[in-house]
Amino acid sequence: MLHGRSRETATIQRLLAQARAGRSGALVIRGRPGSGKSALLDYAAHAATGVLRLSAVGAEAEAGLPFAAAHLLLRPALGHLRALPAVQAEAIRGAFGQSRSPRRDRFLIGLAALSLLAEYAAAGPLLCLVDDAHWLDQASADMLLFVARRLDQEGITLICAARDGDPVLAGLPDLTLGALSGADAASLLDERVGPLPARARERIVAESEGNPLALIELAGHMDPAQRAGRITPLPLYVAGGVENRVLAAFQKRLRHLAAPTRLLLLVAAADSTRDLSTILLAAARLGASMDDLEPAERHGLVEVAGAALTFRHPLIRTAAYRSMPSSRRVAAHLALAEILSSDPERRAWHLAATATGPDERVAAELHAAAELAGARDGHADAAIAYERAAELTPDPAARSRRLGAAAGAARTAGRLASAADLAVRAAALTCDPVELARLARIQADVEFEQSSPRLACRHLLDGVRPLAASNPPSALPVLVEAAWRVWLAGAPEIAEEVGTMIAGLSLPADLMAQPQVRVAADLIDLTMGRGTAGLRSLHLAVRGTREATAPPGESLLAASIMAMMVGDDVAAAELAGRLAAGLRARGGIGMLPHALQALAMSQIFLGEYLDAVTSASEGVRLARDTGQGHREAHCVALLAWLAAVQGDEARCRELATESTAYGLAHDIPPTGALAVWALAMLELGAGRYAKALPMFEQWPLQAFRPALAAMAAPDHVEAAVRTGRAGLAAEPMARFADWSEESGQSWASAVLLRCRALTSGDGAAEGHYLEATRLHEEGGRPFERARTELLFGEWLRRARRRADARTHLCVALRIFDQLGAAPWSSRARSELAATGGSEAGPERPLAGGLTPQELQIVRWAAAGASTREIAAQLFLSPRTVSYHLYKAYPKLGVTSRGELARLDLGRDPAGPSDHLQ
Numbered sequence: 063m064l065h066g067r068s069r070e071t072a073t074i075q076r077l078l079a080q081a082r083a084g085r086s087g088a089l090v091i092r093g094r095p096g097s098g099k100s101a102l103l104d105y106a107a108h109a110a111t112g113v114l115r116l117s118a119v120g121a122e123a124e125a126g127l128p129f130a131a132a133h134l135l136l137r138p139a140l141g142h143l144r145a146l147p148a149v150q151a152e153a154i155r156g157a158f159g160q161s162r163s164p165r166r167d168r169f170l171i172g173l174a175a176l177s178l179l180a181e182y183a184a185a186g187p188l189l190c191l192v193d194d195a196h197w198l199d200q201a202s203a204d205m206l207l208f209v210a211r212r213l214d215q216e217g218i219t220l221i222c223a224a225r226d227g228d229p230v231l232a233g234l235p236d237l238t239l240g241a242l243s244g245a246d247a248a249s250l251l252d253e254r255v256g257p258l259p260a261r262a263r264e265r266i267v268a269e270s271e272g273n274p275l276a277l278i279e280l281a282g283h284m285d286p287a288q289r290a291g292r293i294t295p296l297p298l299y300v301a302g303g304v305e306n307r308v309l310a311a312f313q314k315r316l317r318h319l320a321a322p323t324r325l326l327l328l329v330a331a332a333d334s335t336r337d338l339s340t341i342l343l344a345a346a347r348l349g350a351s352m353d354d355l356e357p358a359e360r361h362g363l364v365e366v367a368g369a370a371l372t373f374r375h376p377l378i379r380t381a382a383y384r385s386m387p388s389s390r391r392v393a394a395h396l397a398l399a400e401i402l403s404s405d406p407e408r409r410a411w412h413l414a415a416t417a418t419g420p421d422e423r424v425a426a427e428l429h430a431a432a433e434l435a436g437a438r439d440g441h442a443d444a445a446i447a448y449e450r451a452a453e454l455t456p457d458p459a460a461r462s463r464r465l466g467a468a469a470g471a472a473r474t475a476g477r478l479a480s481a482a483d484l485a486v487r488a489a490a491l492t493c494d495p496v497e498l499a500r501l502a503r504i505q506a507d508v509e510f511e512q513s514s515p516r517l518a519c520r521h522l523l524d525g526v527r528p529l530a531a532s533n534p535p536s537a538l539p540v541l542v543e544a545a546w547r548v549w550l551a552g553a554p555e556i557a558e559e560v561g562t563m564i565a566g567l568s569l570p571a572d573l574m575a576q577p578q579v580r581v582a583a584d585l586i587d588l589t590m591g592r593g594t595a596g597l598r599s600l601h602l603a604v605r606g607t608r609e610a611t612a613p614p615g616e617s618l619l620a621a622s623i624m625a626m627m628v629g630d631d632v633a634a635a636e637l638a639g640r641l642a643a644g645l646r647a648r649g650g651i652g653m654l655p656h657a658l659q660a661l662a663m664s665q666i667f668l669g670e671y672l673d674a675v676t677s678a679s680e681g682v683r684l685a686r687d688t689g690q691g692h693r694e695a696h697c698v699a700l701l702a703w704l705a706a707v708q709g710d711e712a713r714c715r716e717l718a719t720e721s722t723a724y725g726l727a728h729d730i731p732p733t734g735a736l737a738v739w740a741l742a743m744l745e746l747g748a749g750r751y752a753k754a755l756p757m758f759e760q761w762p763l764q765a766f767r768p769a770l771a772a773m774a775a776p777d778h779v780e781a782a783v784r785t786g787r788a789g790l791a792a793e794p795m796a797r798f799a800d801w802s803e804e805s806g807q808s809w810a811s812a813v814l815l816r817c818r819a820l821t822s823g824d825g826a827a828e829g830h831y832l833e834a835t836r837l838h839e840e841g842g843r844p845f846e847r848a849r850t851e852l853l854f855g856e857w858l859r860r861a862r863r864r865a866d867a868r869t870h871l872c873v874a875l876r877i878f879d880q881l882g883a884a885p886w887s888s889r890a891r892s893e894l895a896a897t898g899g900s901e902a903g904p905e906r907p908l909a910g911g912l913t914p915q916e917l918q919i920v921r922w923a924a925a926g927a928s929t930r931e932i933a934a935q936l937f938l939s940p941r942t943v944s945y946h947l948y949k950a951y952p953k954l955g956v957t958s959r960g961e962l963a964r965l966d967l968g969r970d971p972a973g974p975s976d977h978l979q
Contacts, residue, residue: 067098074109086215092236093225093226121336122379126443129440140154149648149649153649189218210234309384312378319358327364348393398412414450445480448465452468462497476688485508510692511690511691519556534568535569542579554591577603581624600627600628630807642654652690658680691724699717702737708884758794802814809838871894912954916949926963
């Protein structure tokens with residue numbers, strides 16, 4: 063019976079009830095040692111009648127071995143691997159050392175684990191229990207966190223226990239165990255120890271601080287006088303808190319054991335694999351045998367079940383290890399290292415435990431273990447091994463290289479703060495320009511994705527200076543990367559330094575004529591506002607990437623961004639769609655938010671607003687799950703813009719506030735500017751021009767990269783003219799005119815003519831409008847076309863040419879209705895009514911009632927994809943796909959998959975038609 067834990071047991075019962083109903087949930091139980099975390103896991107196991115169970119325990123000695131705990135948890139489910147998509151099954155096999163698969167996206171293993179658990183749970187609800195989560199190896203902890211964040215409709219309950227204050231599994235729902243009340247503590251004592259005199263009970267309760275294990279251990283070691291309530295010192299009174307008192311209690315029990323038994327327990331504590339044969343082989347080298355285990359079992363310190371030896375409580379393991387002198391601990395680790403010669407990772411860590419100072423032999427073994435961990439995608443644990451190897455490395459230069467390797471592994475693992483710290487430590491130990499540049503790139507990666515993109519540019523520039531002076535050809539690629547970063551960061555003051563450094567390399571003309579170098583130079587000019595002539599090289603780069611057979615993902619992303627910069631929306635969507643499709647096919651969930659951000663923006667330009675909402679929403683969800691705050695904020699800003707154009711004022715303001723706050727906090731002008739533009743569009747659509755104009759006027763010019771200029775300058779012009787301040791339209795119109803000429807896009811020329819019509823007298827306006835509407839018919843940016851038709855219709859109505867006005871207003875209204883741009887439709891409908899015309903109400907898109915995720919799933923299903931195929935492509939479990947699919951049926955008025963194919967659900971460029979051919 064559990065005392066004083068009614069809140070916790072009720073929560074566990076609720077989670078189990080949800081699992082039986084097909085819903086998933088996660089919980090982390092946190093508390094001090096002895097507070098009852100393990101007891102609550104036992105309660106969950108006994109309460110889970112009719113529920114499948116998987117379990118694992120974190121082990122301190124295995125905290126550096128990647129996927130050790132994950133393998134323990136998932137081992138009973140591995141028979142279901144054949145049901146997983148091939149790329150996911152191979153990721154699990156590679157992580158567990160069952161194959162030599164190529165390195166995969168670091169989040170793919172988490173996705174594969176989710177799929178595997180969902181397959182295992184197909185037979186019924188599943189309970190996963192993980193004790194001592196604070197000792198999880200980092201790879202297993204990352205995997206569990208990813209799984210927990212994406213649990214949905216699988217019928218899985220995940221409950222973990224961790225020490226209070228440990229950051230493991232941060233962000234998941236948790237419960238922190240407090241001290242037992244006096245009454246609950248007394249009830250526990252009565253149950254476990256028997257009746258005690260009031261004075262003895264009160265003293266025990268006070269000294270135990272309400273800790274359940276301390277209550278039992280302290281009371282269990284009372285002598286007859288103390289049990290009778292006489293005032294004598296309580297057993298094992300130790301200063302320093304209840305944990306030390308409980309530890310002392312266990313140490314006292316261990317001291318009564320014979321030396322061979324204590325040695326055997328020391329080996330078991332040092333190894334923590336629970337493998338009895340390994341423990342006995344190592345113990346035999348120290349003079350202990352199986353017979354010496356019996357006293358420990360009899361005293362309730364350990365339990366042997368089959369081939370596994372387990373301690374009854376983690377503090378018993380700690381006591382068994384700490385109660386022995388350091389010389390014995392070293393001997394135990396050496397014995398284990400000798401036994402584990404065929405397991406180089408475990409052997410290396412045991413050798414490391416014996417080192418008392420720098421030791422290159424041990425450092426080399428740890429270095430090799432780190433490489434093995436990295437090959438299994440255990441990059442976080444590889445970083446830990448590299449760092450420990452560096453600590454044991456005598457030579458400073460070699461120590462720097464190993465710290466650099468640790469920084470690189472930590473960056474790959476997404477441990478960005480750790481990566482930055484390791485890179486700084488490595489840089490302090492080396493003068494090698496190549497190594498300094500490599501470390502600077504790591505720091506820049508961290509800053510760019512976690513903190514300030516401008517600071518990232520500064521780190522990169524400072525780090526490459528020594529390389530530029532000593533080896534200019536090697537510095538050139540780093541400076542090309544820096545040019546991209548300063549453009550993305552909107553940092554013109556740093557761009558000038560990059561340009562000066564590139565020019566100062568004095569490299570041969572053929573090197574400087576490379577396409578990527580020309581693009582870098584043009585990006586610098588564009589960032590600094592030196593005109594838009596540089597767009598020409600971007601056109602060429604986009605064309606080259608589109609024609610390439612199999613360009614790498616980074617090239618596709620860069621080309622998509624460049625295509626948006628030159629206004630080629632079709633190319634931008636195609637390139638981002640290709641990237642997203644490839645990432646889905648190979649499980650590249652880590653980079654997918656970048657692709658979805660680019661895809662959503664290009665879909666906005668193409669007028670595919672429903673698709674844009676779907677892409678941006680998935681981008682937000684995946685970025686949040688993978689810890690990519692910058693990507694999340696940018697996708698949130700895109701959703702704010704869409705909400706503005708569609709007239710959802712409350713949602714627009716909420717999302718824009720969120721994105722703006724993030725952009726300001728992390729010094730990201732483009733993200734903040736995009737959110738401000740969304741708010742300005744909200745005011746513009748509502749006809750509140752006086753509120754919109756200051757937003758454009760205050761918008762920082764450094765955020766006006768060419769793509770943003772193409773998006774926002776015409777809006778700035780309209781706001782200025784509508785408020786009677788046409789003079790303020792001159793600068794944005796001139797900026798847009800420069801961009802339009804270099805972009806060569808017919809839609810851009812049409813929008814420029816619209817701006818000229820707004821700022822011209824009535825005599826010239828009509829000609830500009832007529833030519834603009836003609837150019838719009840060539841295609842591109844339907845929202846801009848509808849606005850041109852609306853403004854022309856308004857101009858014609860004011861000129862009392864009502865019949866002509868109706869023609870253009872009807873075109874505008876039809877497009878606005880198709881886009882779902884409600885405020886703009888309302889404005890066009892009002893203008894049309896003023897001409898004496900009328901138009902039917904807007905036709906709502908068939909898929910308008912679906913959530914973005916439901917729309918994605920329905921489209922895949924309509925294209926013939928199976929539930930498993932959809933789950934693999936959208937990084938969901940099959941049960942979750944089925945849940946959302948059947949929720950969508952009533953909204954669409956269908957009852958089966960077969961009926962979906964007859965519906966007009968639109969098309970996503972990165973959707974099913976690109977995967978199911």
